[in-house]
Amino acid sequence: AQKITQTQPGMFVQEKEAVTLDCTYDTSDQSYGLFWYKQPSSGEMIFLIYQGSYDEQNATEGRYSLNFQKARKSANLVISASQLGDSAMYFCAMRDPYNQGGKLIFGQGTELSVKP
């Protein structure tokens, strides 16, 4: 069964610095997709970035990049130049590759606090 693990319940970062949020996953499938979502205190889930298991390059989207290490089964999110608005809960998720429905399996989340 697929599993996502986020070992950092909470993280602090100084404004304008970079921060790495850890995510490890467990799957026996060769084809899978990994996602990061941001959930501010207002509650909505905002898609940030995607990494496919066959993608040769790490995904990047603006200030977000994904440090994908397939052999280690890790997909860490790197946020550069942190802003106060980055304070939120961050979830790593994997798409279930075995079912056409493709549900997302989420990690426990990491709460990021950006200090001014």
Place this chain on the structure above:
Amino acid sequence: AAGVIQSPRHLIKEKRETATLKCYPIPRHDTVYWYQQGPGQDPQFLISFYEKMQSDKGSIPDRFSAQQFSDYHSELNMSSLELGDSALYFCASSNSGTSGGPLGLNTQYFGPGTRLTVL
């Protein structure tokens, strides 16, 4: 760009009452997912529909049912509500045709959620 619409945004019910949550997916998205997020928890998958047919089922109580209609909107019906049903309910949608490209493998876009409180 159009996003997923959910209604109502907030709902307060008494125990044993029923509730209906509605979801309008992004236009041309053919798959709808429902997730439940309890306080301090990660979202848990409930059920999904592809082209109006149920495609997967998670830990959805028998008291809950859902369907997707011909216009692709979906409704989650919840009966005999319990205190433990208090949660944030998300609907997400994706387009199964986007299996590649910059948006990746069937990226799911979430609605703002319906916050259900059962008293």
